[in-house]
Amino acid sequence: MAIDKVRNYLKKWNADGRVLEFEVSSATVELAAQALHCEGKRIAKTLSFDLGDRCILIVTAGDAKIDNAKYKAKFGKKAKMLPAIEVEEKIGHAVGGVCPFAVNENISVFLDESLKRFDTVFPACGSSNSAIEVNMEELEEYSGACEWVDVCKDWAQAES
Template identity: 60%
Template structure:
């Protein structure tokens, strides 16, 4: 999908000009935090997992780790990450710029983790390895078309 498609997606909300693009990489939590001058926990990372239907995207705080027990309890399957090729194929985004915005593939389900709720605003990527947007948690949930707030992470409390 790439950044141009994400910008097009945000036009419906009048937010396309709020997408930030950096001269440096923001492909990892640490790099994004450095580019934005924020703590790593405020980076909203999007993790991609295999599901029977296709994939589950979980948007979580930058300092959170997926808890396999909680994940299995929530989704009824073992947490198995997608390969970079599968991520690109299913979401339209390459690893380093994966985000939950504007994904039209019905095989993709988006969940937002409660680990983000401790922040007023967070910074998810926008389809490239050098982009982000600042959103409130409610905006993130809305724009990502989240199916529900999940609790599948550990090490953030």
């Protein structure tokens, strides 16, 4: 099970005990926010993209949307999400539990600037009813992120 894979992966930072499991689904930003009793923008959603020759993950704030112009300027291609049917095989986690931890080899993880306005955020942990609270340094380290990017829109207006 993917959540077990993530727990095992997080052991190297002694963070496996921080994984939260819910009795309810946390498969969407809205459901995760309800399960965690927090604002949806603090949910760190992990989006899977197909660059043709490889797949990448971009972790964004729950209220952010991919800006196609910024994405194309950064990655040289139009944003094309992986079809849901391919996500688990190519990334290592099924839709609803996709996270930047314990992913398949050769998957590059990018973190969007929309996350930096929070002290902590909640990414999933490999299942549709899990999450972990991490700060930005932990998110960067645990995910093995390549870099921080600015490829989203709509979140700046939503800041409080």
